[in-house]
Amino acid sequence: MNLDKKYNPKQVEENIYNFWIKEDYFSSHPTPNKKSFCIVIPPPNITGILHMGHALNNTIQDVLVRFKRMQGYASLWMPGTDHAGIATQNVVERSLSNRGLRKEDIGREEFLKLLWEWTHKYGSTIIEQLKKLGASCDWKRARFTMDEEYSEVVKEVFVRLYEKGLIYRGKYIINWCPRCKTALSDEEAPYKEIDGRLYYIKYPVKKSPSKITQEYVVVATTRPETMLGDTALAFNPKDTRYKWRKDAKVILPIIGRELRVIEDEAVDPDFGTGLVKVTPAHDPLDFTLAKKYNLEFVNIMNEDATLNENAKEFSGMDRFKARKNILQTLKDEGLFDKEEPHKISAGHCYRCGTLIEPRLSTQWFVRMKPLAEPAIKVVEEDKIKFYPSRWKKVYLNWMYNIQDWCISRQIWWGHRLPVYYCKRCQNNLSEDTLSDTQGIIVSKTRPPECPVCGSKDLVQDEDVLDTWFSSWLWPFAVFYWPKQTPELDYFYPTSCLVTASEILFFWVARMIMASLEFTEEIPFKDVIIHGTVRDEKGFKMSKSLGNIIDPLEIIEKFGADSLRFSLMMLASTGADVYLSDEKFLVGRNFSNKIWNASRFILTRIEEENIVIRDLEIKDNLDLVDKWLIYHLNQTVEEVTKYLGIYKINEAVKKMYEFFWHIFCDWYIEISKDNFNLHKAKMLVFCLIHFLKLIHPVMPFISEHIFQLIKSMTELDLEKSIMVANWPKKVELVLKDEELEIMDSAIRMVREIRNLKADLGIPFSEKLTVTVKVSERCKDFVSVSKKWIMRLASLKELELKDNLERVLFKNKDLEFNLSLSSFDREKFVVRLNKKISDLEMHLKSISKRLENISFIKNAPQEKVEEQREKFTDLSNHLQRLKYLKDIFV
């Protein structure tokens, strides 16, 4: 077989993936005699395209799922997508506007039709990209958060919560874009700093029977136009400047309304004058104050942020024009004090950039405190664990201070609220009724008539639910809860959840609450939180910053395995990942190393006409074999351990170290001198073990080489490495002494290389070495002569009982080098440095040994250790000094 010098992932990855699909290896079913392992994917938005964050998140999941599958679990990775309300609606709205249309022009029904068309056409783009990454999801089970059955679950949950009194309707300040005329979530209204001004305005004080003498008070505001909606002033109770004002009345300029003056901790005495205007209908904080103190709400704006009739003569004006005019009027009336520049950070519409207007409107809320309680308990009691554990505190801190959740959205794409209004009943209500239930029917299906008055004049709420209101049900809704399906029974609660820290609150915390509330179970046992993907400078990768590295491009260039390996190597648990194009070379180089090592083994087997029928190796292990098996065992043990505690990067480093620096650097090199059936078996045996270990991280190349081994040997191997068993430690009888002997030999090779470099002798210059070995080492060195000579580039290796001089010495070996010429100066410099280093070290040890407290207090073994070290190093120092004497 002719194998390329370079590994070419592009040629093999797609075929391998198709092979896995064809064999149905990703499918998982409830299997009574197996333990279950299940991860539900954080459903990507249907509008999403694969970015590095996805690549990181999903690689971690795939690693775990593949690892557990090989360990014999019924391992299910449950895939799906999220309908992503606003994001998707925006995409379709944009294409509409390209045709010069707004969604209102075509109507709700028609617009939804377009949305579904878009979803069917593009909604699975990201799924296809995940396949390129190698994701072993059980695709047949894929769910979508707008599936018909899923919608049923959402409605069911809404109704249950409503009936329990945990969902209510109320007026609240929300982010409002006056241009788009829609409400926005906080995430959709990112804060931006703008240059504003702080205006100081005089409010006249109403003369009253008390001893108030001042004419006016000064209030600072950045938004003077909203003053028309003021219904109170407030100051901090600790602020003595205004103490006397309590219960005083102030007159609102222009309007002439009488304002109460209240005290509240929420007011910052250091801001402005310490006296703040309270505008309940136009500011979130003022809104809460108004609720607390029972203040009046005066709305002065229309949907498009022009002022309404409450603004008297300013009615009809745009908010910015009104600001100017109001300021002018105040100046005219002598009520304007001063203004100064002031940085304001305020929400801006993420679509059009318009400054957000906080707007009072009726919304639906979930009462969170009762839901949070059990969700706090399970985390406090470690029934759900976070990795890294520090997130536990963050989670708890947030949960202790949880706020009610606004779940209604004024958009069209999403789960419509299962809420119906009886028009007749509602006509009897006043508009300001905040939490009345009258005239409201909450029902999964449209009721035929009002249960109260029998009217058939019912209308469904126009709003849809926040996307997270469907996502928070994900871990059990995907298994068709509330039906008791076998899958729900077997795979739920799931094993772990892998996610970025950004959505800990939006999603993870809410899933825990929903699961406990509806299924009375935790949704998952472990929460694995990985970091954010950043560029080299530490900026978050984002399209707008233009610093993204496209994972698909990396796959195209280096292959999915290289991408996966690099990410796993770089991402230490929970830490942010700093990426640049070069970072992916680690993976590419390692792929190539695996490829070439395998290529060597397989071609040599072919060249030597070796036929491998089994991998029985135990009976005739030589010392080098044992040494390799020993390290293999260590690797198996550590990799298994680290993957089990989600320290993937530690596992990856161990595999890298073993394969490159044990297997390739030494074992393969040594095997070249004596490439027989036994060595071939050893090589293939260890290679297969390694491939299995690396398979979760590098599924494609491991499968590819596994298949090559199958085709080039007569081994009876599994059809795919995917379904092979996870490696176990090999039974091995090995004395510590044997390990030491091998290490001594390696040490000798290294020392010779070292000396050559120190003496300025080219490595290729073949020298003669005379060596004196310990009794226990004799046999080994004589059989190992060939490889020692080759790896140290020697002409001859002579075993002697006495040496003329000793250049190196350890427990087992001492040797001398025949030298003709060398770079004396270079050598002396090196030697002197080594000598002074050693002397320093010896000094610190002798200091320790002379310390009576140390001898007295430290454990005996530690003292002994130091003494031994001292002797060793002294000997070493002597030898170096001796070297100096003879060479200088």
Place this chain on the structure above:
RNA sequence: GGGCACAUAGCUCAGUUGGUUAGAGCGCUACGCUCACAUCGUAGAGGUCGCCCGUUCGAAUCGGGCUGUGCCCACCA
């Protein structure tokens, strides 16, 4: 303002219950195309473990303080 972290080689990070001359990978330097691999090999340089105090025979490791950085939440009238 509240909370949570982090601070070790130029960069990214390891460093297990306190006992090393503080490690790895990348990068860098020198030499080398040694018959799997130059996407390679060999060797090397590079750190007073942010600062200060304390506990201890002994601190990168434990405690306190300081400085700096990052993240989350709230607020910005």
